Amino acid sequence: MKKGSFLALMLAAVLAITTGCASTASPEPQAPANSGNAGETALPKEGGSLTIASESEPGNLNPHIWPTSSDTFVTHMIFDSLVIPDKELKMVGSLAEKWDVSKDGKTYTFHLQKNVKWHDGTPFTAKDVAFTFASLAKPEYDAGGYWRVSPVVGAEEVHEGKAQEVSGIKVIDDNTIEFTTTDKFAPFISGLFIGIVPEHLLKDVSPKEWAKHAFNRNPVGTGPFKFVKWETGQYIELAANKDYFKGAPKLDKIVARFGDTNTMLAAFINKEVDLAPVPIAEIPSVQSLDYADLKLSNDLSMYYIGFNALNEHFQDKKVRQALAHAVDKQSIVGSILGEYGKVSFGVFPSNHWSHNPDVPQYTYDPAKAEALLQEAGYAKNGKGIYEKNGKELVFTLEVPTGKTEREKTAALLKQNFEKIGVKMELRALDFPTLVTKLLPKNADGTQRKVTANDYQAYILGFGVEADPDEYRSYFGSKYMPPNGYNFVSYADPQVDQLLEQQVAEVDLEKRKNLIWEVGKKLAEDEIWIPLYEQQAPYVANKRLGGFDPDFRGPTFNAKDWSVNQ
Template sequence: MSRVWKPFAFAVATMVLGSFSAGAQTPQKGGVINSTLWPEPPGIVLGINLNAPTLLPSTKMFEGLMTYDFDLKPVPVLAESWVIAPDGLTYTFKLRQGVKWHDGKPFTAEDVAFTFNEFLPAVHARSKTTFERVKTTAVDAHTVQLSLKEPYAPLIRSFDALSAAIVPAHVYKGSDFRANPVNQAPIGTGPFKFKEWRKGEYIHLVRNDAYWQAGKPHLDAIYYRFIPDSASRALALETGQVQLAAQTDIEFVDVARLAKLPNLKVTTGKGWEWNSTISWIEFNHRRKPFDDPRFRQAVMFALDREFMRTNIFFGLAKVATGPIQASSPFYETDVPKYGLDLAKSAALLDEMGLKPDANGVRARVKLLGLPYGELWNRVSEYVRQALGKVGIQVTLEASDVAGWGQKFGNWDYDMVVTFLSMLADPALGVSRTYVTSNIRKGVLFTNTSGYSNPEVDDLFAKAASNTDEAVRKQLYSRVQKILSTDVPVAWTVEIEWPTITSAKLHNVTINGFGPNDSFADAWLAK
């Protein structure tokens, strides 16, 4: 149960409103930052947990072989260098030497091989399908070789911490990965180590003095504070009690106002290139009337998504037209469009035989709301009102984060509010929601709707294995047209997430991961 938040003892000097100098741009040593984090995550081991609140603290403890810049080009992290064979079937990575796990054990190629061969395919909702294609061999202590049966174009963009955080084989091998006690006190290679998780209050990370990058991290510690009330989170930013808030930690209605304050910096979109988030209403196709595409189309015509963009997301979004975000090079504009049209919505419901009863009700359904704050409560309430206008009576269901994930993952819902990252390539972040092979009960962020279309499966498979970008674009164009007709989910908006920091906090947004980067380079001006 969450506790009511009260102002905490400052770990850094409280900042006063007004202008000040950020000081020299040379990174300064020391300092403790406080970040909002809401809701409290269900866990903080990457791969096992992929909820949005998990990512901020876990990416400070765990690392991948690579990270990616603003253009999503690879940048070495635990991998020092790599070579891809001309036929695209072999990837060879030279790993950094001298890297240690937080428990002092050496990081080796065995950790990478175990992570790719065993850990990720077992627990990672998204990367399972990627690493099931790959056989990883430890050639020597600091070299791994990945072998594929056929080329997989997006593999080179699959080695970041969120997609493939390396975990210690000596801790996990032979265990029940999800029940391993180390999950309560994670062991990674990152710049910060786990110190304490005080339930209902904070997660506390401290500097890794044995970090492999000499002189880093610059910060001494990070606290992720659980502040349930959105107004209190905004106030904590304004008064300097916290130095960082991102994504939905701050209500979108407050972003423009906070951007005007001289002690804060606000960016929108920048640093979220890897995420490319689309929000949607997901349908459970196993239940009627959601198994009929006409009902799903009727829902789309009943939603005023421009109203949602302007009045719920306060302009920090674009209307979504389908499964691939407009910023992607594979985006297709020539797809069926669903502007607000209550007459078309009603006609589709009539065609299905869903006639209004004496109370004007055609169907009674439930909507499981996303428990990530007031923004998402407003989304649920709007959907209830909008669908009511065409005779679809919606009952809202509330839940905490763990309950939401359990019901959603186990297909115990009619409709659910959610959002998902589309990532650097459709094969990584888009196909997982629609391909039949990824229907996996009990695992979040897979094909939870139960949608199945053999042609869609075939198109996604061909696009993933083809290395010709022009051919891939044609394949993804076709798949977008089919999905936009079938409407397996009701896409609403493409979100442009805000990141809000103290003006004294530097190097938060330095690549395509923004606040979900490692913070090895982040520093706080005195």
Template sequence: MFKKLISIIAITLILAFTVVGCGGNQESKQEEPKKEKNEVTKVSEKDKYGGVFEGRISADPPTLDPAHGTDSTSAKVIRNVFDGLVEFNKDLEIIPAIAKSWKVSDDGLTWTFNLRENVKFHNGNKVTADDVIYSFTRLLDPKTKSPRAWLFEGVEGAKSFQEGKAEKVTGLRATDDYTVEIKLTEPFTPFLSVLAMENAAIVSKDAIEEYGEQFSQNPVGTGPFKFVEWKHDSKIVLEKNEDYYLDGRPYLDKLLFRIISEGTSAFAEYEQGNIYQIDSDIPDGQMSRVLNPDGEFADEFRKVTRLGTYYFGFNVQQEPFNNKKVRKAINYAVNKKVIANVLKNGLVKPAHGILPPGMPGYNPDLEGYEYDLEKAKQLLAEAGYPDGLPGTYELSYNTAKAHQRISEAVQASLKKIGINVELMSMDWGTYIQKVDNGNTEIFRMAWIADYPDADNFLHVLFHSDNFGSGGNYSFYKNEEIDKMLDKARAMKPGQKRIELYQEIEKRIMDDAPWVPVYYYTTPLLVKPFVHNYVMTGQDELSFTDVWLEPKYQ
């Protein structure tokens, strides 16, 4: 996703993560751009209101239904249309949203949420505890087919409900109109963070019954902006929710997300002032201009360290990738340093593991797989392929020039050890369906944290309960790892839990279902007249607090 950087040494951009609290939440500090040369005078609160934020997304979202969203493109829109009980702030701390307060029992099993009494859906209906119960039950309902049903599978009675043995989930209860009680079968350390995910957003039962399967095209939530229009592959339009429960928010009248797939086109639109923000795929040829500390973009450029890892995965149930030695051989054959330092020109760090820096449990001493063609050839020979793999295999990726260049580099590396791969590119919606269904051999993917806990990487992406759309795109299964992951997510925060996750990561790396390539960093351009735009280590926040200087409204 990120493009080549020129003259990186000339730029001093530092971003740090520090641990906040006992729950392992991370503080993500986004480097601020330089002050404008002609800094605007102080703007009154009144003058912050109005205007349209002209934004961009790089693909048509597969869905706008929170129950089905599993990608960052969908999430960018969903988080502005919907709210959950809680949400993340800029420091990745949990703060109130629809729930104004909460408490948890001493044994960590019972969570009680007190709801605000002034929250309305965009159709005008008031939100009550019954809406929360409906939303969470819907996520668990097999009829919904949500790939994120696992979020609430630890709730008491969830299994019986999913198996059709009970009509409701006993662990989800409305004790009055504005109080929700959730009982878990066992402690789940990151449960509160899970509730901040877009999938746990509160949805309108009336709207779902009205639109049926078309709810994903006509979302109705409680968020700061209401859905207005979606012209596929062209634009999505949202307008201000005048009845939003936070007084005086949002500032903007509208959000307009133009769908622009290529970074070159998006950058041209940004330069012309037609969009106000661009990230990730700033064109290579423009990076020297972007990074010039005295240049035209000096007031607009930021660099954000992300809780994310870019990788190539294997479908480990397909031959010959069901052979661990073949997978390890490919790991040794891929030159991650060249990809990071040449193709990405030093903006990103080569990955030596699954967990990225800043994530609790990240192990800087994990060895990983250094580039070693002789070792790769030796492992192939031990696997029974002394002359390389017979035939040609598919390496698939979603359409983007950055992914293409990296895939071509991997293709060239594998050819050196006798493995021929054919590159297959497709649009994001088609691609994610292909990966979800396991119709892959080698595939490009990335994961940026939904919540700042190792569970979100290791359990979601490698537990056998999460095959396919659940996150385990490699269809990796190791019963011992499953048991260790189940144990870790129920442990109290602390060093023992961290050490267990580090042992899990080490064992998964030895099994080699992935080729981790690099840890994410996002280059970002934001127009200087845009204020309060925040991208965290996970993703950008909603536009609730964003405002434009009066002359740009």
């Protein structure tokens, strides 16, 4: 059966039975959803519950343990940050009411919101902020967030085990905290966009144990929703924080269900779920549902193939460039994404200032791809597969399940590569399992370095969440696991230098030029092969009001959601 026929069959089945059936996975049944357009004019009401769908189950609910989009789908509703980005990527206060910056640009004084409480009723203070960021500097912390605190005076000494306290973090009083950086650091405030965790619950727990601690599956935050329970493989239930300092959410409860895209879309059609991601191929059919609204999010992201640079084939830049020339990006976009996608040649998203429009472009050219492989010392064997020193150019692409477009893309990539004599196997796996390959652990649960045997290649998406400096942790040579997200093991002195220069440049135009040079060099090296940018479609039941997805994530404004019946 073709996947494109899935929704049509589901619609036929739904029409044959009574609509509005209750969820079997939610902890309690929902009221029947509106089957017409009346919800568009009905006034929002206080209270009620929603069930929302995610393509993957979270791996962690502590925002400082290698956070992924699957995690933030839930944690954005539980935790607050000092600052958050607005729709123009300008950082505005959240837990921080306001802040001052010293004349030399190195000291930041944050004045915190008063009368904020943790979900367990404990008052939130500046000590929680100090504890959170000081923890990221500890040598036993190995979950990807050190870069956020690394600019602060004393953080490096703590990280290297030479000091116990981060001297550049000072608690002035319960509602005031001060950070001092060693030098001017342009993206410092953006790096503070991460959930604050409670000192009173974690102060006696080593950051090395955070991933295994009960808090990771029973989190306590200051956000608009409180954690209630987590049924593994099924759902996470949240309840409204009626004492939320920004005002109580309109909803009483949100249930986040997990499953692949088709399963969750079927649940939406059956009115078991109020909000779900939509495969692009199903958009026309979804638009025919009289109780559904299609919402498109213009994410600041792109999809790409990532290579393990420790693999003997992928150590050679010409091999990566050859594979880039073998990818028919235009056909992939045309057949899978249509008007909802566009070809990408750079790692920075095209609708952000970090994007350099003049980067090397490896357009579809199979002949050039084969020529580059031959220049790299490869020749075709009797089976028509390129090999070097008796070793065939054969590799496995790890494909996380749950997103239809990504799975279809992987199948077309396999065809593209086989046309030029490169054999690629596809391995489907859930997203949490892929994370264990990209961010591997020792037997005792601590993070370790990536090896050539952990994986060979993968397909994922990535983009700007708050500031393009986030890419430093993915491409800086000192940020390989366990120190960051450079799981492709990329190391280039020029890129390292540019990444360090851009953080010290407070003039935006000059900083942009430095980041453009980073984009140009990464496009040349193709350790990531950019594939395409894609709009993210969601379908929402018309009973849901206030849903407004954007690059910050679909649940970022969940506090403002309501139901009209």
